[in-house]
Amino acid sequence: MSQLDQIISLIKSSPLTDIITVGFIDHDNDIDVKMFNIIQTELYLEFEPYFIRCSSINQYDKLKMEVVDKIVFDFKIEEGDEYCISSISDMYLFDPYGTNEITSIEFLLDQEIDIDEGVFKCVQLNIGSKDKIFLDPTHTFGIKINGKSSFIEWIDNKIAQPNYSSYSKLVWDKINNKSVINRLFPEG
Template identity: 30%
Template sequence: MLEKLTDIFKNSSIQDIYLVGFVDIEDGIANFYPDMRFYYFEIGEQFLELESMDQYSKLSVNIVDSIRYKFEIDEDMQPCKTSVNQIVLTDSMSTKNTVKSIIIYGLEVSNREQIICDSIQLNLNNGQELFIDPSFYFGINIGGAEQRMFWVENLAYGTKVSETIIEI
């Protein structure tokens, strides 16, 4: 999986970032309810699926061909996605939204199907750092160095987390 991840980032830039959820229409007004356990990074022809799991303590990373809606909703609700590209990326139109390096914190599993870890950081060629924190109260929070510092401060006292660094 680490090889596949490296190959994807070598060949393409981050084109979009999606948050999934559902729409519920009540009294003629549509309300979007995000499921912050899931984010999808569109990279070339594929998606990097990020899922907060184990009661928001671990991050599952998968490479998938399309966005998946892995939650239950009522039949009158519609699954949907929204782009958060312009909120997350400093310059969403930049051609330099390519990944320079990846830091995987607390790598537990890396098999053909997925990576399971404590968190992951993508360092972009434009200088932006994307720290993906699965321990946010309602799922995943994506931020920069400040988010990483917040995550480290919330680790149990004395906890040492291994780092796996991948240069692209």
């Protein structure tokens, strides 16, 4: 089963229960306070009991998504520091303790994307009728999370740049339980 199929299968069967960042606690700083340092290239979407690991890859050019059964710390830290996680769903969900069912998901594609491997340009998750979570891997420091209208703004910004790519959008819709690919605009 491809990563795309695994992602859609998980989203169909479970609501989003948390958004988790990974990082480390730095004990070696100049102040007497422990400092949490986020690794912004990694983000986890929790759909109990599994997660969708989101990673900014190819020098912040693409978003890799894969279904995993646990959070992985595959970055190095200094001796004395500690790995840790932090929930950030309160900052991005309208009702973080409610049932946050994904009603549709939009994957932006270009010619270099491998959807079977779970690699996309960016992704927007539509949650019920109130929430949208847009994952942008092209941010300077890693994955940027935005809300409504970010998907359209991202595309508009890319069109304004010289030598923009041709994009397509793959949309999975829970109501119809199907995926459709639409070409957004021709090559520049």
